[in-house]
Amino acid sequence: MDGLMMGWGLPAEQGWRKRPWTPDEDKLLTEYVSSHGEGRWSSVAKSSGLNRSGKSCRLRWVNYLKPGLKRSKITPQEEGIIIELHALWGNKWSTIARYLPGRTDNEIKNYWRTHFKKRGKPSQKQEKGKTQLLLDQQIMKQEQQEQQEEEQGENDNDINNKVLSQAEAIDQKMTDEKQGKQETLLFMYPNMENLCFPMMYQDIASWSHTMDDLWSGGLWNLDEPHGRVDQANDYNKINWN
DNA sequence: AATATGTGCAACCGCACGCGT
């Protein structure tokens, strides 16, 4: 496949290397997307009069212009979420970004590289080990309960697999609701009480009453008003179409 | 003050995948 064109509107051989977006270009793109919606980026590039590739248009919109994006610095709570999820999924930035409303994969990726990768922080493997240790502790405590579940056909005694399968379920759900229906949010954030507290972990908690130990010792401080109802309302204002 | 080095982040590149034909 031709990496230069890729069906993204404009060829790359136009002399520009890194060309920052100007306010006028941002305005053009914002107006175009507002009236025509997202998608069909190659036609956006052609029709809007922007001398940009569709790929560039999409990136600019997704990472900078899209309503609802946070422009503030990553909070310690968000950092904790990033660390935890990175330990689980590795460099699945877009997946991690789904659990940080208002943050983009690019932003998270940059944050990780600048704040962790360079400073010799615990490696992914180490982080994984840390998380796995916590999870293993829960496994031990649950063993008897798990055995009972196995008798009922539930032989999934690897809680990490549960995490992953649950995450996959969320991904599947989000894919199914790809058009941005708010059902996705309700699925992820039931009662909208904790905007940044994904359903995934609420479900994990339901697997074991001992998971409170994990919360109190982990990086996800649920007492922080990170996802308040008023924030959830703000998030609801986003145009999901 | 001048230069070197480090940091943060926007933007681009190349690959992979899904979908329609």
Added chain:
DNA sequence: TACGCGTGCGGTTGCACATAT
């Protein structure tokens, strides 16, 4: 089934600014 197109994703690069020497 094969192919082309549109899109998304992770990796990389380049640049502006900050800090150190």
